[in-house]
Amino acid sequence: MMNIERFYRAVSAEDALNVYQNTEGAAVLGGCCYLRMGAKNITAGIDLSALGLDRITVSGGSTELGAMVSLRDLETDENILKNFGGLFRDACADIVGVQLRNCATIGGTVAGRYPFSDILTAMSVLDVTILFASGASMSLADYMDSKKPAKDIITKIIIKNNVKKAVFNSVRNSHGDYAVLNCACAVKDGKYSLAVGARPQKAVRVTKAEEFLNNCAITAETAEEAGKICSGALDFQDNIRGKAEYRKAVCVPLVKRAVMGAAYAG
Amino acid sequence: MKYIGKKIHKSDGNALVKGLPVYTDDLGINNNTLIIKILRNPHPNAVIKSIDVSEALAMDGVECALTYKDVPDVYFTLAGQSYPEPSAYDRRVLDRHVRYVGDEVAIVAAVDEKTALKALKKIHVEYDVLEPVLDLDTALDNKALVHPVQPHTNFDIGCDASRNIASTTYTEQGNVDEVLKSCDAVSGLRCRTQAQAHAMMETYRASVAIDYNGRLVVTSSTQIPFHVRRHLSRILGIPKSMIKIIKPRLGGGFGGKQTATAELFPALVTHITKKPSKIIYTRHETFSCSTSRHAMMLDVRLGADRNGRIKAIDIHSFSDTGAYGEHAPTVFYVVGHKTLPLYHSEACRYYGHALYTNKMPAGALRGYGATQGTFAQESAMNQLSDMLGIDPCELRLMNLLDEGDVHHELDGSIPGNPAVLKSSALKKCIETGKKMIGWDEKYPRVVIDDRYVKGYGMAVTMQGSGIAKIDTATAFIKLNDGGFFTLIHSASDMGQGSDTVLLQMAAEVLEVDIKNIIVTSDDIDTVPYDPGAYASSGTYVTGNAVIAAAEDMKRQITETAARMLHTDAESIEYGGDVIRSKDGSSISLREIGEKLCGFTGKDQLIAKGTYGGDTSPPPFVAGFAEVTVDTETGRCAVTDFCAVADCGTVINENLARVQLEGGIAQGIGMALYEDVIYSSTGRMATDTFMTYKIPCRKDFNCIRTAFESSYEPTGPFGAKSLGEVVINTPAPAIAHAVYNAVGVRVTELPITPEKVLMGMLKKDG
Amino acid sequence: MLVNITVNGQKRELTADPGEFLSETLRKAGYLSVKQGCDTGSCGLCTVWVDEKPVLSCAYLTARADGRSITTIEGVQKEAEAFAAFMADEGAEQCGYCLSGFVMTVLAMEKELKDPTDEEIQHYMAGCLCRCTGYMSQTRAVKKYLESKK
Numbered sequence A: 001m002m003n004i005e006r007f008y009r010a011v012s013a014e015d016a017l018n019v020y021q022n023t024e025g026a027a028v029l030g031g032c033c034y035l036r037m038g039a040k041n042i043t044a045g046i047d048l049s050a051l052g053l054d055r056i057t058v059s060g061g062s063t064e065l066g067a068m069v070s071l072r073d074l075e076t077d078e079n080i081l082k083n084f085g086g087l088f089r090d091a092c093a094d095i096v097g098v099q100l101r102n103c104a105t106i107g108g109t110v111a112g113r114y115p116f117s118d119i120l121t122a123m124s125v126l127d128v129t130i131l132f133a134s135g136a137s138m139s140l141a142d143y144m145d146s147k148k149p150a151k152d153i154i155t156k157i158i159i160k161n162n163v164k165k166a167v168f169n170s171v172r173n174s175h176g177d178y179a180v181l182n183c184a185c186a187v188k189d190g191k192y193s194l195a196v197g198a199r200p201q202k203a204v205r206v207t208k209a210e211e212f213l214n215n216c217a218i219t220a221e222t223a224e225e226a227g228k229i230c231s232g233a234l235d236f237q238d239n240i241r242g243k244a245e246y247r248k249a250v251c252v253p254l255v256k257r258a259v260m261g262a263a264y265a266g
Numbered sequence B: 001m002k003y004i005g006k007k008i009h010k011s012d013g014n015a016l017v018k019g020l021p022v023y024t025d026d027l028g029i030n031n032n033t034l035i036i037k038i039l040r041n042p043h044p045n046a047v048i049k050s051i052d053v054s055e056a057l058a059m060d061g062v063e064c065a066l067t068y069k070d071v072p073d074v075y076f077t078l079a080g081q082s083y084p085e086p087s088a089y090d091r092r093v094l095d096r097h098v099r100y101v102g103d104e105v106a107i108v109a110a111v112d113e114k115t116a117l118k119a120l121k122k123i124h125v126e127y128d129v130l131e132p133v134l135d136l137d138t139a140l141d142n143k144a145l146v147h148p149v150q151p152h153t154n155f156d157i158g159c160d161a162s163r164n165i166a167s168t169t170y171t172e173q174g175n176v177d178e179v180l181k182s183c184d185a186v187s188g189l190r191c192r193t194q195a196q197a198h199a200m201m202e203t204y205r206a207s208v209a210i211d212y213n214g215r216l217v218v219t220s221s222t223q224i225p226f227h228v229r230r231h232l233s234r235i236l237g238i239p240k241s242m243i244k245i246i247k248p249r250l251g252g253g254f255g256g257k258q259t260a261t262a263e264l265f266p267a268l269v270t271h272i273t274k275k276p277s278k279i280i281y282t283r284h285e286t287f288s289c290s291t292s293r294h295a296m297m298l299d300v301r302l303g304a305d306r307n308g309r310i311k312a313i314d315i316h317s318f319s320d321t322g323a324y325g326e327h328a329p330t331v332f333y334v335v336g337h338k339t340l341p342l343y344h345s346e347a348c349r350y351y352g353h354a355l356y357t358n359k360m361p362a363g364a365l366r367g368y369g370a371t372q373g374t375f376a377q378e379s380a381m382n383q384l385s386d387m388l389g390i391d392p393c394e395l396r397l398m399n400l401l402d403e404g405d406v407h408h409e410l411d412g413s414i415p416g417n418p419a420v421l422k423s424s425a426l427k428k429c430i431e432t433g434k435k436m437i438g439w440d441e442k443y444p445r446v447v448i449d450d451r452y453v454k455g456y457g458m459a460v461t462m463q464g465s466g467i468a469k470i471d472t473a474t475a476f477i478k479l480n481d482g483g484f485f486t487l488i489h490s491a492s493d494m495g496q497g498s499d500t501v502l503l504q505m506a507a508e509v510l511e512v513d514i515k516n517i518i519v520t521s522d523d524i525d526t527v528p529y530d531p532g533a534y535a536s537s538g539t540y541v542t543g544n545a546v547i548a549a550a551e552d553m554k555r556q557i558t559e560t561a562a563r564m565l566h567t568d569a570e571s572i573e574y575g576g577d578v579i580r581s582k583d584g585s586s587i588s589l590r591e592i593g594e595k596l597c598g599f600t601g602k603d604q605l606i607a608k609g610t611y612g613g614d615t616s617p618p619p620f621v622a623g624f625a626e627v628t629v630d631t632e633t634g635r636c637a638v639t640d641f642c643a644v645a646d647c648g649t650v651i652n653e654n655l656a657r658v659q660l661e662g663g664i665a666q667g668i669g670m671a672l673y674e675d676v677i678y679s680s681t682g683r684m685a686t687d688t689f690m691t692y693k694i695p696c697r698k699d700f701n702c703i704r705t706a707f708e709s710s711y712e713p714t715g716p717f718g719a720k721s722l723g724e725v726v727i728n729t730p731a732p733a734i735a736h737a738v739y740n741a742v743g744v745r746v747t748e749l750p751i752t753p754e755k756v757l758m759g760m761l762k763k764d765g
Numbered sequence C: 001m002l003v004n005i006t007v008n009g010q011k012r013e014l015t016a017d018p019g020e021f022l023s024e025t026l027r028k029a030g031y032l033s034v035k036q037g038c039d040t041g042s043c044g045l046c047t048v049w050v051d052e053k054p055v056l057s058c059a060y061l062t063a064r065a066d067g068r069s070i071t072t073i074e075g076v077q078k079e080a081e082a083f084a085a086f087m088a089d090e091g092a093e094q095c096g097y098c099l100s101g102f103v104m105t106v107l108a109m110e111k112e113l114k115d116p117t118d119e120e121i122q123h124y125m126a127g128c129l130c131r132c133t134g135y136m137s138q139t140r141a142v143k144k145y146l147e148s149k150k
């Protein structure tokens, strides 16, 4: 059971960062959906809810998400729908229920770097920059790749509105379960980006497949070929939801559908 | 009829929807209740070498920390069964030998949860880790023993601990091996069913205090208050009379609360400390430290002639009872006894063992073995229909027992004198189900497009209604001073609505407005004996008792009215609220009640009825599944499930329908989603709702139901049971539908997308 | 620590540990309708509204609710009663343990979605697990209830 010794409601991002960096055992509180399951003793729980970070805004060709934006807002926000189509709506759809999505935050999701995450797979095909309380910024890809991110607080997530079409899909043993495999595909400036996650390792872009797609006409056959490239190029493993060989097999139709969806449907 | 067959509202429904505090933990009236937490064993098989609780005990706020050295040295079973229990006495409160990951090592009680949890960390234990038995297939005659000492059993249940055998069953009619040789077609399958979790929404919990008479008052979310009292009396070594059990509303049970999982801990703590205490199991404990359905491996063979006449049925099974044998022999027995008598055959056999392993113990769960047996037998039936090229519905219709037929394996049979099936509308259920799902048009499959195929499958099943010659229930009815009645029983409503159904029966017989009867069933100091809510007995067994009590009350009222109206009982016309004499005089029930309670009457009327059946009339279900298979991913969705039940007379259409729908849903969960996975070190990996997936409402939205009623002559108003039979058909029907869709026969539950897709890929080479 | 919360329209000053979640605080303060069904945020039993939005009270820190307005089913008894009639007509109550959270979600959906389709209802309600009913009767009750409000 998680324990918090002190609840600290930050008054500014600097204030939050200051406490975070100068208190041993401090933690940033997102929606706490994951935090609460740990057995961690948190000396200072830093609450960002007074910082106005729960808004989604559009400016200068980008969409800005405050770290405390809930997954429910991500799912239903009109600007998000306008700029990214059903990508986030579909990535959120099977995350338990409305009540959990009203709690869980985008900041906690990114900071958690969960390998199973549907949201992170969806984001992986977009141009995403993470802003930190220190003023630093980093691309999502770099953040996901870094061994151990610096002790900083995510304040905003900025996504370029350069998407023509983006599609998310997943295979799940049942609704509301974690994905056995998930996949996203986006068309940006006429180019394809493709990511596969919950392998069960974290989402990765598959550049070989992207290059292939960028150099051919998209048909059912080439989309399937892209699936095969992914299936061949990626490392899959076992967990309680499925074996590597199943993931490898199902990767093909999943990618195919995502590609076809991004290229044509709707 | 005024109440029977009607959609009467559930008596407690309004309170439940409004969220009123009616459950065990809502009713704690004691301040400063000690909170109990259990230290649990991390090894599948180990002996405690040393245990030191001194540091925990020294903590501020810790009241006690009990180990095997501090608790009564007595063996018992926690199974909720009538005495003498068939389950082996293979448990102790705490044992040096701990037999599964999660087994109890120490009991801590402290002023609050935080302190109790902290104290657990201060207990130091050294274990001698032993080789575990983690695989059902190798449990028999394994070198490693779960119970090195043979436990006491009340009957010869074929328990042989030296071979890891918890119980043995063998029953055979005719000579199966011989008859099988003469068959034109023999289907054969090895089926495996998983250790399904009850996953009731309210976890296990109980609170205990000592009252002004020095009695232990146990408030518990239990299906079996009388059995809990008996178990506690044995465990604590105090008379039953010193224990009172209160059973509030239950947040679901499904058989989980037919085992006294949690009560002994607060009972013991309060007995020792004399202070009130309570325990609330976490969801994790509820999944991994209680009981589950018995996982089974079943080898089934069905032999028939070329026309489809079944000649022999053979089922051999190993059942995984885990570390302790709660319900092991009885669940094992039911597997064969609720399957073989579905069909005529020249010979049939059911045999095998329930085996001990170092896993969480199994216990009772809705269906109680019949679910597992049905999966095997019906899957083999469907395979046989393929082999013979006979429609699976036809194959059933040809071979099912009819009303009036006898079968040696039917409950209530005695050697040489087989029991009679007195009621069955199963054939009608099949016909109706076929129409509902559009069988003739759609079976075996409808191809939707390149990606989706719909497959159709079916299965039939039976269960029982109470346990023949054992289950015995009593009900009281009291006429109160206001002219209203109190119905007093202990069928232990756990949500299914037995309180309501029994009220309906009482109101029907007593011919009064149902609002004129109140029902009480929550305090065993005052209610008559009832084994509890299990074996599908509430409507049938307790129902018959209620009818007898109501008839007795009617008789008493008639006699009293005759006296009061100065005439004889024959001249009285009982009319519910008003009792008339042929001579025109009358008296109201209210007046009778008023008088009898007061000085003028001095004779409050109390009626009783008792019932125990010589047979256990089977209810039936025919289940039809439409499964849409995504041929790309192997994912199977139930897009239509038509279930048609024969539960005899339907007493309450609404409650019956929801039993049927709910049971089918739980069966769909077992068929498709609910996987139980142990790590190689014996830890249950599926111990949360994140890892053990019960169906959510997006998983299906298409259960359709109907009733085809037979009339059961021994049943209350012709009724039989319904609560368990409802869970049996989904697994075999869905497996059949998947097979018909894509040609993959999954015999190991659950039918995951992986099994289906990999099966398809293998089939295609 | 002391937390000022408006519960069901009533200002309350409640004591809670800094790491305590609303489900626990609310139960201790007598709002016994709030049930906990899991330890992982998976079941929906503990649903209450924070500023009118349905949230899992088992995952919502009490300290964070300081200054906010909480509604439990004790605060919407009239609405619950109206809905109860539809549940009764379907026999959909069963054990009832999931119902506080379920009803709070139904009432939230009623406010949030105009004229939801069957699929939208299933999607909105998906976080409310129930083991007894198989959901069908609940859905019938919800639909008839929403229909009656038109």
Ligand SMILES: Cc1cc2nc3c(=O)[nH]c(=O)nc-3n(C[C@H](O)[C@H](O)[C@H](O)COP(=O)(O)OP(=O)(O)OC[C@H]3O[C@@H](n4cnc5c(N)ncnc54)[C@H](O)[C@@H]3O)c2cc1C
Pocket (backbone or CB within 6 Å): A027, A028, A029, A030, A031, A032, A033, A034, A035, A036, A067, A071, A094, A095, A096, A103, A104, A105, A106, A107, A108, A109, A110, A111, A112, A114, A116, A117, A118, A119, A120, A152, A153, A154, A155, A176, A177, A178, A179, B690, C040, C041, C042
């Ligand atoms: C039962 C359950 C099922 C789920 N199923 C799915 C699923 O199917 N698919 C899916 O994609 N996701 C799923 N999730 C995960 C969910 O979508 C969130 O990603 C997750 O809950 C984390 O978000 P949070 O706001 O709750 O973070 P928290 O639990 O509050 O925090 C997570 C971590 O991030 C840190 N953190 C939080 N905010 C910040 C910040 N601003 N800056 C720096 N660090 C920060 C915290 O200190 C902590 O270490 C599930 C979660 C639960 C509880």
